[in-house]
Amino acid sequence: MTPNPTLVPTRRRVPPLAVVAGLLIVFIVGLTANVVARDGLTSIDPDIADWAVAHRNGVLTPIAITVSNIGGTVAMTTLATLAVIAFGWFGYWRAAGLVIVTGLLSWLFVDGGKNLIARPRPPVDLHVVVKTNFAYPSGHSLGSMAIVGIVSVLLIPRLRRRAARWIAAIAAATFVAAVGLSRIYLGVHWTTDVLGGWAIGALLVIATFSGYRYLEAREHDAVRAGAKHRSAVRDPGGAAVPVPAHPAERHVGEVDSEGQIAGGG
Known part of the structure; x- marks a missing residue:
């Protein structure tokens, strides 16, 4: 007997970003507990220093001093400001807002974490x-x-060539790694300080970008629903009135028939 497909339970696939975010949360909580208790992973700090x-x-x-300065508060604030201006100039206000939110959250986590943990x-x-x-x-x-990460996930998909996307991604990752390592080399941070910063920054990028894509999906669904409603309108001859595609139905990184890569609002 063939089972009724409507009665067969469907298995929902967990999004990969949700898995990564979950692992990052576990790591951050465990690492922070080690830092507070001064045990566990913090045992590697003196030897590496x-x-x-x-x-x-x-x-x-x-x-190391130069890399550290480039990755500092002034430089990252400047990068975020330029990104916001550029996105706003081209009308991508949602992307501009995403950079602002990510920047503010990173500042709150740094300032709050330092004063709360007081290490x-x-x-x-x-x-x-x-x-x-x-x-x-x-x-x-x-x-x-946080800043290089969020700017990268917004800009890299817009690059036309795959090689360019790979080069940009590797360059961004190398820079972020170099900034963290420079802080250890200069003797102003323990290794676990840097690991915690990387993990929290990555989690912020995943969280804010996921929210951004959720809003995009909501808008996409609303536009599609409106298009279906308009397509139900018939002309006097009985033919369906064609409905032009709405630009909001394209997402960041999507390529149209003319080879143009879509931007995000």
Whole structure:
């Protein structure tokens, strides 16, 4: 007997981003607990700090300082501001708002986390640059991951060539990694500060971008529903009135028949 397909339970597929977000939350909670208790993964911090200090030299140190400055608050705020202006100029207001929200959340998590956890930085004698506030999470690591990450997921799909998309993605990931490593090298952060910053920044990108795509999907569905309603209107001859495609029905990264890549509002 063939089972009634309407009675067969359907298995919903968990979105990959939801899985990644869940893993990041577990990691962040566990790492933060280690930092507060000063055990677990934090045991790697002194050895890595000593190794970084032992391998400083006249070539790497100025490079690390430069990378650290580029990944700092001023530079990331400038990048976010330019992205907002550019998206707004071309009419992508939702994308501009996404960058603003991500930037504000990253600031709240950095400032709130540092003051809530109140973790001391490495000893001052290890510092190449002077820092006096708290350590966890690394603001440079979190901020660069969040801002570079959200700008990348908005811009990279718009690149026409696959090679260009790969190059841009690798460049963005390399930069974020270099910023975090520079903070360890300069002696102003423990390794777990940087890991926490990266993880929280990545979670913010996933959360805010998922919300952005949800709003896009809602608009897409509303436009489709309106199109179906209009298509029900018939001309005097009985033929369906053609309904032009609405530009909002295309999403970021979607390619039309002319090879144009859609943008997001």
